[in-house]
Amino acid sequence: MSILSVGGKRRLINLLTVTFLALLALFSVSAPALADAVGEEYDATIFGNVKVEGEPVGDVRIVVEGGGYKAETVTDEKGRWAVGVPEKGIYEVTLDENTLPDGIAVLEGGATQEVEFGLTDRVAKNFFIGEGERNTTSLFDQLVARLVYGINFGLMLGLASVGVSLVFGTTGLSNFAHGEMVTFGAVMALVFGVWMQLPMWVAIPLSVALSAGLGWSLDAGLWQPLRKRGLAIVQLMIVSIGLSLAMRYIIQFFVGGATEQLPGFDSPKIPLFGAVALSVTDLVSMGLSVLVIVAFAFWLLRTKTGKATRAISDNPDLAAASGIDVDKVIRIVWIMAASLAGLAGVLWAYFRPGIKWDMGTQILLLIFAAVTLGGLGTAFGALLGALVVGILVETSGLFIPADLKYVGALVVLIGVLLFRPQGLLGKKQRVG
Amino acid sequence: MDWGMILNNTLAGFLTPATIAFALAALGLAMHFGFAGLLNFGIAGFMAIGGYGYAISVLTFGFPWWAGMLMGILGSVIFALILGIPTLRLRGDYLAIATIAAAEIARLLFLTTAFTDVTGSADGLFGFNTRPDGSGFQNANPIPPGTYGFGPFTYNEQTLWVLIFGLGVLAVAVWLLWALMRSPWGRVIKGIREDEEAIRSLGKNVFAYKLQALVIGGVFGALGGIVYTAAQNISPGVYVTSFTFFVWTALLLGGAATIFGPVIGAVIFWVIQAFLSNLLPALSLSGVLPVSTTQASTLRFVLVGIGLMLLVIYRPQGIFGDKRELTFVR
Numbered sequence: 050m051s052i053l054s055v056g057g058k059r060r061l062i063n064l065l066t067v068t069f070l071a072l073l074a075l076f077s078v079s080a081p082a083l084a085d086a087v088g089e090e091y092d093a094t095i096f097g098n099v100k101v102e103g104e105p106v107g108d109v110r111i112v113v114e115g116g117g118y119k120a121e122t123v124t125d126e127k128g129r130w131a132v133g134v135p136e137k138g139i140y141e142v143t144l145d146e147n148t149l150p151d152g153i154a155v156l157e158g159g160a161t162q163e164v165e166f167g168l169t170d171r172v173a174k175n176f177f178i179g180e181g182e183r184n185t186t187s188l189f190d191q192l193v194a195r196l197v198y199g200i201n202f203g204l205m206l207g208l209a210s211v212g213v214s215l216v217f218g219t220t221g222l223s224n225f226a227h228g229e230m231v232t233f234g235a236v237m238a239l240v241f242g243v244w245m246q247l248p249m250w251v252a253i254p255l256s257v258a259l260s261a262g263l264g265w266s267l268d269a270g271l272w273q274p275l276r277k278r279g280l281a282i283v284q285l286m287i288v289s290i291g292l293s294l295a296m297r298y299i300i301q302f303f304v305g306g307a308t309e310q311l312p313g314f315d316s317p318k319i320p321l322f323g324a325v326a327l328s329v330t331d332l333v334s335m336g337l338s339v340l341v342i343v344a345f346a347f348w349l350l351r352t353k354t355g356k357a358t359r360a361i362s363d364n365p366d367l368a369a370a371s372g373i374d375v376d377k378v379i380r381i382v383w384i385m386a387a388s389l390a391g392l393a394g395v396l397w398a399y400f401r402p403g404i405k406w407d408m409g410t411q412i413l414l415l416i417f418a419a420v421t422l423g424g425l426g427t428a429f430g431a432l433l434g435a436l437v438v439g440i441l442v443e444t445s446g447l448f449i450p451a452d453l454k455y456v457g458a459l460v461v462l463i464g465v466l467l468f469r470p471q472g473l474l475g476k477k478q479r480v481g
Numbered sequence: 482m483d484w485g486m487i488l489n490n491t492l493a494g495f496l497t498p499a500t501i502a503f504a505l506a507a508l509g510l511a512m513h514f515g516f517a518g519l520l521n522f523g524i525a526g527f528m529a530i531g532g533y534g535y536a537i538s539v540l541t542f543g544f545p546w547w548a549g550m551l552m553g554i555l556g557s558v559i560f561a562l563i564l565g566i567p568t569l570r571l572r573g574d575y576l577a578i579a580t581i582a583a584a585e586i587a588r589l590l591f592l593t594t595a596f597t598d599v600t601g602s603a604d605g606l607f608g609f610n611t612r613p614d615g616s617g618f619q620n621a622n623p624i625p626p627g628t629y630g631f632g633p634f635t636y637n638e639q640t641l642w643v644l645i646f647g648l649g650v651l652a653v654a655v656w657l658l659w660a661l662m663r664s665p666w667g668r669v670i671k672g673i674r675e676d677e678e679a680i681r682s683l684g685k686n687v688f689a690y691k692l693q694a695l696v697i698g699g700v701f702g703a704l705g706g707i708v709y710t711a712a713q714n715i716s717p718g719v720y721v722t723s724f725t726f727f728v729w730t731a732l733l734l735g736g737a738a739t740i741f742g743p744v745i746g747a748v749i750f751w752v753i754q755a756f757l758s759n760l761l762p763a764l765s766l767s768g769v770l771p772v773s774t775t776q777a778s779t780l781r782f783v784l785v786g787i788g789l790m791l792l793v794i795y796r797p798q799g800i801f802g803d804k805r806e807l808t809f810v811r
Contacts, residue, residue, distance in 0.1 A: 116603040223574050287793045290726050295786030302779045414585055417578045450595040459582040466579055467567035
């Protein structure tokens with residue numbers, strides 16, 4: 050626990066100091082003698098310790114904000130602070146750099162950082178501070194940094210969106226359960242990577258493979274029989290809503306309501322250029338997304354099945370008449386959509402970061418926005434739309450409050466319907 | 482297991498402000514989807530705007546309760562116009578995506594900390610039903626304090642007042658929908674659902690009819706939100722997309738293209754919900770279900786999802802619907 054590692058004494062670790070620290074710990078737990086503890090009436094607490102090279106810094110202003118709650122405190126002479134919050138959730142913790150000694154600044158992650166509660170009622174938030182420049186990043190540098198994060202987010206959104214677009218193109222169904230297919234991939238990564246302790250390079254392919262299995266079984270067990278029954282499109286859409294509800298709560302049944310993390314989610318950020326700092330996970334995630342998207346494009350454009358898929362999107366009856374096995378292609382499309390969604394889920398679990406039972410519901414509307422923006426039913430339109438939505442969501446945080454960043458994307462969605470309903474790459478006559 | 486308590490709580494689900502609110506929202510969806518064929522997946526947004534319109538008018542602008550409620554209705558009319566004008570010319574699934582997105586926009590705007598002074602952010606708003614200056618909804622309550630009713634249907638004077646008000650609104654809404662649907666206007670609306678091109682070729686302005694249907698159904702939804710809000714505090718966490726889907730389940734249960742179907746569907750939905758939310762944790766506590774109580778209460782939402790799927794697949798016309806009046810033509 051960092052709160053106990055009183056700096057400067059590290060070389061003298063012997064039994065005595067350990068005993069002393071243990072006593073200190075006992076004392077500080079039983080009676081949190083913090084100079085200015087706020088919100089002690091609440092059970093949930095965010096706490097931290099402000100130190101520069103082991104020396105505690107007092108009177109540093111800390112502001113905690115989130116979920117409609119805002120409180121601030123200052124650190125005591127030991128550099129400690131704690132703020133009680135009404136409920137366990139996501140909060141933004143800001144360290145007021147103006148209250149730090151001269152020449153000292155937050156070195157990593159900026160002065161405002163997000164913190165999320167795990168299983169316990171207490172969560173630590175410590176800032177990496179030291180001698181350095183204040184965070185005086187220019188608006189342009191911030192914009193560039195957000196742009197890079199936006200591209201990262203857009204790429205994984207693209208992976209999730211092409212599936213919706215392919216399924217819509219071939220079957221006409223707007224699949225509301227697609228968000229749960231994203232969650233499924235992330236949850237499988239949790240099962241293999243955390244619960245079964247497999248290394249992530251094994252766990253991720255396994256979860257994608259299981260996602261593919263999910264896609265296969267959904268089509269074989271549900272969608273194909275329903276198509277054979279001759280259900281109308283609207284009926285299928287409502288069935289997908291029921292499926293989405295059922296899957297979402299089944300996932301909650303097994304995983305619970307808490308947010309879980311994958312190993313390596315907090316890998317350190319490497320400053321690249323300007324204000325852009327990405328972790329190894331981010332870089333691998335972006336590389337993987339690009340690789341998969343290129344492979345997908347090759348599949349769609351060059352292989353026989355890909356061509357058949359596009360033929361069915363264009364005209365299912367004509368495709369069937371020319372000897373294409375429509376059911377087989379649709380089966381492949383479902384497998385493809387589910388595995389891409391599963392991979393997107395794993396990557397998104399790193400990007401958010403965290404795995405939660407309703408994460409798919411949160412991204413579903415962004416997926417729909419991406420698909421509509423690109424043009425319903427066009428695979429490359431969905432990719433383009435996803436990039437635009439991803440960049441928009443990330444950069445809009447510079448200009449509008451952070452908790453409204455999804456609103457921007459959804460407003461664009463409605464704006465697209467107003468001015469260019471066929472989307473960026475859609476064909477005009479298909480709409481209306 | 483205490484079967485008496487489970488039965489009692491289940492029966493209480495028949496008549497609560499939430500049941501009435503659900504019935505009104507389902508009635509709005511019946512107008513939209515059942516009769517006009519419009520895929521509105523944003524009914525939670527209409528309800529939220531009705532409820533918040535009422536609460537904000539009272540708290541921020543000091544309106545008396547009836548004027549606040551009128552503002553909630555006005556808000557939903559404006560919402561329907563903003564939503565309908567760009568999307569009603571488009572294919573049905575576009576309207577579905579646009580409405581679900583608009584409802585989320587509304588919810589996020591009520592949730593954001595940017596407007597905390599007005600919306601109360603995540604905590605929501607409270608204290609608008611009883612006002613110190615006597616202009617609140619509960620201040621107008623003519624019922625003397627006390628306990629009324631019997632068995633599971635025991636209410637205090639405040640809940641009883643909400644129930645009487647809610648039932649009155651519901652009765653007017655049901656009558657209005659019935660009257661509209663047997664009028665020439667209603668026949669045009671049903672005609673649009675069956676064959677839009679045919680109605681257009683008769684010289685009718687299909688877009689205007691659809692917009693009118695969207696506004697009327699939206700007002701029913703807003704009334705549902707107002708009744709819900711008149712009974713308790715308002716918070717944005719209620720009006721999530723799954724809330725919309727629960728209203729859809731209630732609607733399809735009763736029958737989308739019927740007058741009383743949505744009302745009865747809402748009642749059945751809430752009674753089943755009350756039953757399961759009491760039964761499942763009890764089963765888990767007594768060891769019949771080998772799961773935790775939290776898991777047991779999650780199970781009922783799984784059952785809602787599965788129920789919705791089975792309903793749409795095997796009986797899309799609902800309990801009271803007529804197979805000939807299926808609304809799934811497109």
